[in-house]
Amino acid sequence: MDENLRREIILDHYQNPKNRETVTDEKYIKVNSNNESCIDNINIYILVEDGILKDIKFDGEACAISTSSTSIMIKNLIGKTIDDAIKYINNFEAMVDEKEYDEALLKEGIVYNEIYKQNNRKNCALLPYKGIKNVLNGLKNQKNA
Amino acid sequence: MNREDFPMLEQDIIYLDNGATTLKPKSVIDKTVEYYEKYSANAHRGDYDISYKVDQEYENTRSLVKDYIHAKYLEEIIFTSGATESLNLIVRGFFTNLLEAGDEVLITQSEHAANVIPWFHLANTNGICVNYIPLDDNHYVTLENLKKVITPKTKVISLAHITNVIGDIRPVKEIAEFAHQNNIFVVIDAAQSIGHIPTDVQDLDVDFLTFSAHKMCGPTGVGVLYGKKELLEHVEPLILGGGMNESFDNEHEVYFKDLPTRLEAGTPNIAGVIAFSEAIKYINSIGLDKISEYEKKLRKYLVDKLIDIPYIDLINIESDSGIVAFNVAGIFSQDIAYYLNKYNICVRAGNHCAKILKNEVGVNNTLRVSVYFYNTYEEMDMLVELLSDRDKILKEML
Numbered sequence: 001m002d003e004n005l006r007r008e009i010i011l012d013h014y015q016n017p018k019n020r021e022t023v024t025d026e027k028y029i030k031v032n033s034n035n036e037s038c039i040d041n042i043n044i045y046i047l048v049e050d051g052i053l054k055d056i057k058f059d060g061e062a063c064a065i066s067t068s069s070t071s072i073m074i075k076n077l078i079g080k081t082i083d084d085a086i087k088y089i090n091n092f093e094a095m096v097d098e099k100e101y102d103e104a105l106l107k108e109g110i111v112y113n114e115i116y117k118q119n120n121r122k123n124c125a126l127l128p129y130k131g132i133k134n135v136l137n138g139l140k141n142q143k144n145a
Numbered sequence: 146m147n148r149e150d151f152p153m154l155e156q157d158i159i160y161l162d163n164g165a166t167t168l169k170p171k172s173v174i175d176k177t178v179e180y181y182e183k184y185s186a187n188a189h190r191g192d193y194d195i196s197y198k199v200d201q202e203y204e205n206t207r208s209l210v211k212d213y214i215h216a217k218y219l220e221e222i223i224f225t226s227g228a229t230e231s232l233n234l235i236v237r238g239f240f241t242n243l244l245e246a247g248d249e250v251l252i253t254q255s256e257h258a259a260n261v262i263p264w265f266h267l268a269n270t271n272g273i274c275v276n277y278i279p280l281d282d283n284h285y286v287t288l289e290n291l292k293k294v295i296t297p298k299t300k301v302i303s304l305a306h307i308t309n310v311i312g313d314i315r316p317v318k319e320i321a322e323f324a325h326q327n328n329i330f331v332v333i334d335a336a337q338s339i340g341h342i343p344t345d346v347q348d349l350d351v352d353f354l355t356f357s358a359h360k361m362c363g364p365t366g367v368g369v370l371y372g373k374k375e376l377l378e379h380v381e382p383l384i385l386g387g388g389m390n391e392s393f394d395n396e397h398e399v400y401f402k403d404l405p406t407r408l409e410a411g412t413p414n415i416a417g418v419i420a421f422s423e424a425i426k427y428i429n430s431i432g433l434d435k436i437s438e439y440e441k442k443l444r445k446y447l448v449d450k451l452i453d454i455p456y457i458d459l460i461n462i463e464s465d466s467g468i469v470a471f472n473v474a475g476i477f478s479q480d481i482a483y484y485l486n487k488y489n490i491c492v493r494a495g496n497h498c499a500k501i502l503k504n505e506v507g508v509n510n511t512l513r514v515s516v517y518f519y520n521t522y523e524e525m526d527m528l529v530e531l532l533s534d535r536d537k538i539l540k541e542m543l
């Protein structure tokens with residue numbers, strides 16, 4: 001991937017993140033993600049209706065990589081079923097962890113395909129995925145129970 | 146100055162995180178090795194030559210610390226693992242027994258977690274109240290503001306001598322004088338001041354004072370609790386075990402030894418305490434007055450340049466220490482730290498363990514540059530140059 005394009009996409013999602021908004025509506029499930037080793041701290045608000053991620057918002061303070069990664073993740077998850085969302089997340093995590101992954105599923109998420117080279121920033125890219133994955137797995141188990 | 150004494154500085158780094166910990170001169174490192182190579186025995190068990198040597202060296206450090214802070218008695222110097230342990234020891238070993246529900250402890254919103262959380266814990270368990278002395282526009286503590294908030298219930302004032310984000314020097318002597326007129330105890334967290342400005346516990350007339358060796362060129366894992374002798378006598382040991390007991394028998398009766406041993410149970414950090422002596426000697430050889438003068442000049446040099454960069458927000462334009470806190474507008478502090486790291490510049494991003502300070506200064510996270518005597522004007526130039534080009538930052542921070 002072209003380095004300038006990569007930087008442009010990341011900076012755009014950092015400086016003008018999509019869906020950045022504090023939600024007070026109790027229909028949204030709130031989940032906090034923070035990194036132990038750094039100061040990133042993000043809340044994600046998820047609205048699930050009929051097994052579909054109808055809306056997702058986030059707020060909080062985090063670095064360029066975490067913020068952009070959150071913005072891109074949300075953009076790509078809205079409208080997905082819980083199962084598809086989990087699939088997207090697993091695929092993203094596989095990419096960051098240098099495992100086999102499906103490039104086509106990632107859309108803009110592909111900008112982090114070389115983040116593994118910067119060990120100290122891997123967790124920044126993964127930050128928003130941690131919290132939301134727990135919530136979605138919980139919902140999935142509820143449904144299956 | 147004195148850069149050649151620091152092996153770490155042989156590397157190509159610009160170390161500007163001295164508030165977190167300081168670098169160690171060769172003499173401190175050598176002394177650590179000397180203990181392990183020449184007389185690696187336990188302390189306080191001196192039945193043979195090398196063990197006796199350990200006792201001598203260990204107690205020599207105590208004596209150097211006593212002189213360094215101008216304490217009256219050797220027994221007033223207790224070795225701990227660090228400032229954090231020292232603060233916990235007095236809150237949990239002394240004030241827990243002394244304070245009653247409703248009694249008030251005054252701190253400020255710029256204290257380090259080590260001077261906040263033990264008090265919060267006491268509030269939760271004993272029902273004391275923790276309240277804040279309001280800070281002035283520069284985020285300083287003033288005697289006037291203190292006078293406004295004390296009540297008959299105020300029993301303790303616990304403050305950093307120098308704070309670790311704002312870097313202001315508190316008027317400790319005036320505060321202690323006023324506090325004692327009102328029968329209030331004074332606890333001073335000297336972690337950030339001890340290696341930077343002279344400390345005279347008798348002149349300041351503080352009741353307790355705590356600090357860590359590693360912030361004054363000494364080893365990690367060594368700290369000091371100073372307390373007035375008559376108060377330390379009433380500090381209950383939190384750690385019980387070998388070394389500190391006089392005798393014990395089957396009836397569970399334990400007789401504790403006298404100070405300071407009573408509060409130093411178990412095998413201490415012998416190598417650390419012994420090597421700490423070299424740190425004190427080293428700082429004394431340069432002179433704290435000279436160190437503090439130099440830091441102030443270096444800081445002013447940096448601030449005068451940063452102030453001209455339009456997108457830099459300085460949190461503490463004025464400060465008598467070597468600490469500068471700031472933000473680059475629109476860029477998260479950690480991204481800047483990451484960018485500077487690419488040029489081997491070490492600065493700290495975050496809340497610096499002063500998590501309630503955000504209520505006071507209005508921002509959660511900052512970049513913190515904290516200088517020491519071995520930092521140079523050239524290093525400040527390099528930092529300023531890298532911060533002067535916002536496009537470069539945006540381009541390279543990822």
Ligand SMILES: Cc1ncc(COP(=O)(O)O)c(C=O)c1O
Pocket residue numbers: 164165227228229230257259260305307308309334336337357498
């Ligand atoms: C003001 C202040 N107090 C206490 C501490 C705690 O020191 P330590 O971590 O060495 O116990 C620090 C360390 O950053 C500090 O800056």
